[in-house]
Amino acid sequence: MSRGKGEIGRGEDEHDDGGGGRGDDGVKTNDSSSPSLSLSLSLSLSLSLSLSLSLSLSLPSLPTPPKKPSERKMGQAMGQDCALLEEVSAWVAAKTKLPFWAKLTPNITSVADAGRAALRGGARGLAAINTINSISGVDLETLRPQPCVEGATTPGGYSGPAVKPIALAKVAALAGMIKSEKGGKFDLSGIGGVETGADAAEFLLLGADNVQVCVIVFFSS
Ligand SMILES: Cc1cc2nc3c(=O)[nH]c(=O)nc-3n(C[C@H](O)[C@H](O)[C@H](O)COP(=O)(O)O)c2cc1C
Numbered sequence: 001m002s003r004g005k006g007e008i009g010r011g012e013d014e015h016d017d018g019g020g021g022r023g024d025d026g027v028k029t030n031d032s033s034s035p036s037l038s039l040s041l042s043l044s045l046s047l048s049l050s051l052s053l054s055l056s057l058s059l060p061s062l063p064t065p066p067k068k069p070s071e072r073k074m075g076q077a078m079g080q081d082c083a084l085l086e087e088v089s090a091w092v093a094a095k096t097k098l099p100f101w102a103k104l105t106p107n108i109t110s111v112a113d114a115g116r117a118a119l120r121g122g123a124r125g126l127a128a129i130n131t132i133n134s135i136s137g138v139d140l141e142t143l144r145p146q147p148c149v150e151g152a153t154t155p156g157g158y159s160g161p162a163v164k165p166i167a168l169a170k171v172a173a174l175a176g177m178i179k180s181e182k183g184g185k186f187d188l189s190g191i192g193g194v195e196t197g198a199d200a201a202e203f204l205l206l207g208a209d210n211v212q213v214c215v216i217v218f219f220s221s
Contacts, residue, residue, distance in 0.1 A: 053098050054189075055123070057085055057114075058105035058130035076130070079105040082117035089121025099124030101189055104170075106163075107133050111170045112177040125187030126174050127212065129167045131157025160193055160215045167192025168206055175207025 057079035078084050085102070092100055102118030104111055106129040115126045133155050136146045145153045171190045178186050190208030194200050200211040 053100035054103055055100050056103045058103050076105045080108050086117040086121040089118045089123045093122025101125040101127045103127040105130050106170050112173045115174045127189035128170045129192045131159045134158035164193030171208050172206045
C-alpha cells in the first residue's frame with residue numbers, strides 16, 4: 001500500500017500501563033511546504049515567531065507539592081493532571097485572543113490524553129516534549145545524587161540528542177490524535193534533540209508542523 005508523506009501506518013500511542021490512553025491511529029500528513037522554525041526562548045510564556053503563545057505546562061523544576069495553599073500544582077505536576085491542564089488552558093484562552101500552544105511533559109503515561117485536555121481547554125496547538133525527569137548520576141565520593149547544588153539534590157530534566165527517539169514517539173502519538181480525532185485542525189510543534197535539518201525532517205515526517213531547538217543552541221554558541 002502506498003502512503004502519503006508522514007504516514008507510517010498505525011502509529012501507536014506511547015505504552016499505556018492502564019492510564020486510560022487510547023492507541024492513536026496513524027500519523028498526521030503534513031502538507032505545508034515551508035515549515036516555520038520557532039525558537040524556544042526558555043520562557044514559560046514566550047512569544048514565538050508565529051505570534052502565538054507557548055504555554056509551558058511541563059517545567060520539571062517547579063515545586064511539587066505546592067508550598068502555599070493558593071498553589072495547587074505547578075509546572076510538570078500541572079501538566080500531569082489532565083483536569084487541571086484543561087482548566088489552565090481555558091483560563092488562558094479566556095484572557096487572550098492570540099492562539100497558544102500547550103507545551104506538554106513527556107513524563108506522563110499518555111501524552112495524547114494530556115494533548116486532548118489542552119485542546120478541550122482552548123489551546124490552538126500542542127508542543128512536545130519538555131525535558132525528561134532524570135538523575136544524571138551519583139557522585140561516588142559524596143554519595144549524593146546529581147545534579148547537586150550546595151548539598152541539595154533534585155531530579156533534573158534530560159534533553160538533547162538522547163531524548164530524540166522519545167520525543168519522536170510522543171510527537172507521533174500527538175499527530176495521530178490530532179489527525180484521527182480533530183481532523184488535523186490543530187498545530188503541533190516538535191521538540192527534543194533537534195540538532196540538524198535531518199532531525200527536523202524526521203519530526204515533520206511524523207506529523208509536526210514545525211520544530212523547536214533548545215539545548216543545541218547552548219552547545220553551538
Ligand atoms: C537549560 C534549559 C532551560 C529550559 N527552560 C525551559 C523553560 O523555561 N520553559 C520550557 O517550557 N521549557 C524549558 N526547557 C525545555 C526545552 O525548551 C525543551 O523542551 C527541551 O530541552 C527538549 O529540547 P532540546 O532537546 O532541543 O533541548 C529548558 C531546557 C533547558 C536545557
